Every structure is written in C-alpha cells, then in structure tokens.
Amino acid sequence: MNNSTQPLPSFFSRISIAIGAFFRALSDADYAARLTRIDDAPQPAAAPVATPAPAPAPAPAQTLRVATPDAALQLLSLFQREARLIDFTQENLSAYSDADIGAAARVVHEGCSKVLREHFTIEAVRSEAEGSRVVLEEGFDASAVRLTGNVVGSAPFRGALSHRGWRASNVRLPKLAEAHDAAILAPAEVEL
Numbered sequence: 001m002n003n004s005t006q007p008l009p010s011f012f013s014r015i016s017i018a019i020g021a022f023f024r025a026l027s028d029a030d031y032a033a034r035l036t037r038i039d040d041a042p043q044p045a046a047a048p049v050a051t052p053a054p055a056p057a058p059a060p061a062q063t064l065r066v067a068t069p070d071a072a073l074q075l076l077s078l079f080q081r082e083a084r085l086i087d088f089t090q091e092n093l094s095a096y097s098d099a100d101i102g103a104a105a106r107v108v109h110e111g112c113s114k115v116l117r118e119h120f121t122i123e124a125v126r127s128e129a130e131g132s133r134v135v136l137e138e139g140f141d142a143s144a145v146r147l148t149g150n151v152v153g154s155a156p157f158r159g160a161l162s163h164r165g166w167r168a169s170n171v172r173l174p175k176l177a178e179a180h181d182a183a184i185l186a187p188a189e190v191e192l
Contacts, residue, residue: 008148019089022072073182074173078119080186083111119172125165134161 009017024031079085088108093101116122125144128134136145138155144165147157176182 070176070182071173073185074176075115075119077182077185078115078173079112082115083108085112086185120168121170122166123169125167126161128161128164130161130164132161134159 021035076086085108088104126134136155136157140155144167148162149159
C-alpha cells in the first residue's frame with residue numbers, strides 16, 4: 001500500500017522483501033494463498049490528481065497457469081549448494097558483527113551470481129543508463145516497464161529511468177530424474 005506517510009522501499013529493500021516472500025511462499029501454503037489474494041485484489045485508488053489517467057479497456061479474462069514448485073525448488077537447491085543461501089537466511093545473525101555478516105554475504109553473493117550465470121541469460125529490459133531521460137510512446141510494453149510517480153494522462157510518457165529492469169532470455173535448469181524429490185533442498189549430512 002502506497003501512501004504519503006510511508007516512503008516506497010528502495011531497490012535493495014525490495015530484493016530482501018522478494019527473497020523473503022519467495023521462501024515463505026514455498027514453505028507456507030497459507031501465506032502463498034494470501035499473496036495470491038493480494039495480487040488479485042483491486043488496487044486502492046491513488047490520491048486525487050488534476051487530470052486522472054483514462055481507464056484502460058477491460059482486458060479479456062486470462063486463463064491462469066498452475067505453477068508447479070519443482071523448478072522453484074530446483075533453483076532454491078542450486079542456491080543452497082553454491083551459495084549456502086538457505087543456511088544464511090536461517091541463521092540468527094544477531095550474535096555476529098557486521099563485518100562477519102558482510103564476509104558471509106560476499107560468499108552468498110558470489111555463489112548466487114554463479115548460479116545465475118550458469119543457469120540463466122539475464123539481460124536488461126532497457127538499454128539506457130539509469131538516470132537518463134526516456135520517452136515511452138503509446139503502446140509501450142507495460143509488463144516490461146512500470147510507471148511510478150505522478151502517473152497521469154496517456155502516452156507518450158517522459159521520465160527518468162530509475163531501474164533498467166531484468167529479463168531472462170534463456171533458462172538452463174538441469175533435468176530432474178523422475179524419482180528425484182525436489183522438496184529436499186539440501187540433504188542432511190552425517191559424518192562417520
């Protein structure tokens with residue numbers, strides 16, 4: 001919910017929120033159902049403005065695909081194997097110094113980067129430098145560009161690019177054996 005008393009979270013705060021929501025949605029079906037209801041709920045009206053944007057034509061009803069958790073679980077397993085991401089997020093960090101946390105975060109960052117490089121081709125949605133002025137002509141892809149700030153009227157829209165966006169142009173996840181249990185993100189280890 002966006003209102004004038006609560007500032008919007010920064011890009012890095014949104015990353016933390018997204019990762020937390022991702023893992024919680026995987027492990028808590030009730031939470032995932034609440035997220036679905038939030039996503040499906042009508043958005044609250046923005047504060048009144050001088051010239052409201054015209055209402056878009058109603059979109060045809062879309063058939064929703066059921067997402068199977070296997071690919072998400074497989075990706076989570078890869079992040080655990082290469083970056084110890086689950087170990088890091090499940091650890092109580094209050095006993096550690098900022099320097100210790102920073103050193104651990106470097107390992108997590110390097111491992112996550114390795115997984116992304118090996119299994120995805122990730123490209124910027126927009127080629128311009130962040131901060132540059134851009135013009136979005138009528139018919140721009142609203143799924144690839146989100147308008148923020150004082151959005152009124154209709155295209156063309158002129159503004160500053162605050163984030164270039166990311167898109168996966170190729171995904172290369174390993175194939176899973178039929179009997180593989182994707183819910184086991186990291187097996188328990190017993191040293192003999």
